[in-house]
Amino acid sequence: MAAEHPSERTGIVHLTARAPQVSGDEMVASLVPPPQFGAATFETYQADPAYPSQQEAKDLLMRFAGVGPAPVKRGGLFSRAKREPELKPGVYLDGGFGVGKTHLLAAVFHAMPARRKYFGSFIEYTALVGALGYKPTVALFRGADLLCIDEFELDDPGDTMVMTRLLGELVASGTRLAATSNTPPNALGEGRFAAQDFLREIHAMAEAFQTLRIDGVDYRQRAIDGHAVVLTDTEYERALTDAAQAGLVSDDGFTALVEHLAAVHPSRYIRLIDGLSTIGMRDVSELVDQSAALRFVAFVDRVYDAQIPLRATGLGLDQVFGEEMLAGGYRKKYLRAISRLIALTAS
Numbered sequence: 001m002a003a004e005h006p007s008e009r010t011g012i013v014h015l016t017a018r019a020p021q022v023s024g025d026e027m028v029a030s031l032v033p034p035p036q037f038g039a040a041t042f043e044t045y046q047a048d049p050a051y052p053s054q055q056e057a058k059d060l061l062m063r064f065a066g067v068g069p070a071p072v073k074r075g076g077l078f079s080r081a082k083r084e085p086e087l088k089p090g091v092y093l094d095g096g097f098g099v100g101k102t103h104l105l106a107a108v109f110h111a112m113p114a115r116r117k118y119f120g121s122f123i124e125y126t127a128l129v130g131a132l133g134y135k136p137t138v139a140l141f142r143g144a145d146l147l148c149i150d151e152f153e154l155d156d157p158g159d160t161m162v163m164t165r166l167l168g169e170l171v172a173s174g175t176r177l178a179a180t181s182n183t184p185p186n187a188l189g190e191g192r193f194a195a196q197d198f199l200r201e202i203h204a205m206a207e208a209f210q211t212l213r214i215d216g217v218d219y220r221q222r223a224i225d226g227h228a229v230v231l232t233d234t235e236y237e238r239a240l241t242d243a244a245q246a247g248l249v250s251d252d253g254f255t256a257l258v259e260h261l262a263a264v265h266p267s268r269y270i271r272l273i274d275g276l277s278t279i280g281m282r283d284v285s286e287l288v289d290q291s292a293a294l295r296f297v298a299f300v301d302r303v304y305d306a307q308i309p310l311r312a313t314g315l316g317l318d319q320v321f322g323e324e325m326l327a328g329g330y331r332k333k334y335l336r337a338i339s340r341l342i343a344l345t346a347s
Helices: 024-029 052-064 101-111 122-132 134-141 157-172 195-201 203-208 233-246 254-261 266-272 290-306 331-346
Strands: 011-013 090-095 117-121 146-152 176-181 209-214 248-253 276-284 310-314
Touching: 011 233, 024 122, 024 134, 052 090, 052 101, 052 176, 052 209, 090 101, 101 117, 101 146, 101 176, 117 122, 122 134, 122 146, 122 157, 122 266, 122 290, 134 157, 146 157, 157 176, 203 209, 233 248, 233 276, 233 310, 248 254, 254 276, 254 290, 266 290, 290 331, 310 331
Parallel strands: 011 248, 090 176, 090 209, 117 146, 146 176, 248 276, 276 310
Antiparallel strands: none
């Protein structure tokens, strides 16, 4: 197997041999929309006419970003335009899976003519606080024009409280906020709309947010009752060998990789997979430790953001979270991870 070198672009490496270091400045520099939303705009968001809430959300978010649309005049030539309600400093997009919430959030980021703006998942922001400390993180973001938070999570009271406190300090200094809910795919009404939970959990911050409910059908039409692709040992070796001819590929035992994630701060997972075109995991098995499972979820989120295909043997990656975990408080996280694992093994 090829030895890893910073200049290499092909070959096979081991993630368990990587010990990435990421500075605070590098972590902040990475707070931009993921590649699949790197060019997302309001123009490329196609609102479904069957669900008027999509166009309504788009129009309000365009106003929030300062790019229109202009108020419609009523009556004669000299009549005044209809007065629009004053916008709050924060907006929260609530809706089902796959209705374009992240696309709209990224469109806000790209459209707002702000000098300092940041885009990251809830996990990325809490990881930054964990790596730098609370006060340095506040100092880092103070004075920012816009903070976009994708998939605002409510299942960890500690993290929710930290983020609420952080956002409260930033709003007080003039920062505007835009956030989305972390609704699981195909939840069949279970926690489908999280706005009331969100407003309850953020307590005093609730008045700073306007909630927008976005209805619709998953544009990907991808059901969670599908399954992750599982390869035989021979298929796996062939897949990694072929991929390594064109790009840098990782090959690790699943158990060893999960153990290694415990030694790498989640804020560094993005650097852990830097430069990879395919990730391989051998002998996948069910996760029995919740801390390990949550670290794996954070890892999957970074892999999904980078759109790196997964190849695996053993247990299907959609089955790594057991029934007890799926019935617990982190159900949303695990369902989201399962959906992403199914997609990444099929890509």
